[in-house]
Amino acid sequence: MKQQNYSNHIRWYVPHHFIFYPAMLIAMGYCACEIWCAEQDRSIWVMIGLGFAALTWLAYMVRQHYALTVQNRIVLQELRYRYFVTTGKRFEPIEEQLTEGQLFALRFAPDDELPELADRALCDQLSPDAIKKSIKNWKPDHRRV
Numbered sequence: 001m002k003q004q005n006y007s008n009h010i011r012w013y014v015p016h017h018f019i020f021y022p023a024m025l026i027a028m029g030y031c032a033c034e035i036w037c038a039e040q041d042r043s044i045w046v047m048i049g050l051g052f053a054a055l056t057w058l059a060y061m062v063r064q065h066y067a068l069t070v071q072n073r074i075v076l077q078e079l080r081y082r083y084f085v086t087t088g089k090r091f092e093p094i095e096e097q098l099t100e101g102q103l104f105a106l107r108f109a110p111d112d113e114l115p116e117l118a119d120r121a122l123c124d125q126l127s128p129d130a131i132k133k134s135i136k137n138w139k140p141d142h143r144r145v
Contacts, residue, residue: 072104098118105129
């Protein structure tokens with residue numbers, strides 16, 4: 001597996017990103033052409049096109065919502081555990097003062113950088129992007145959707 005870092009940490013899901021969504025865009029494009037060209041069937045093609053758009057939006061929202069909700073809980077539990085193991089202190093007091101974006105950016109910090117980076121994120125109100133850029137030894141997360 002390729003080494004993960006800031007520039008390549010986004011993960012693509014081939015069936016959705018490169019098959020389903022392009023097929024839906026092509027279908028909506030075809031509907032747009034038919035709307036433009038077929039005067040007498042225009043309302044039918046508008047409805048079909050809206051159906052494809054709704055299906056695409058629904059597929060995106062459901063897929064993202066379920067997967068990310070579960071993963072966010074798991075990432076948070078992992079952060080709490082790692083912070084406790086490395087410092088002997090509970091993470092919840094810090095966690096309550098950080099945004100979700102800041103918390104999820106901290107997951108890429110290795111154990112030896114996590115406590116200091118969490119404190120910096122809290123004190124300096126670092127953005128999630130600034131937290132990621134501050135990591136010296138990136139801890140990959142290949143399992144995130």
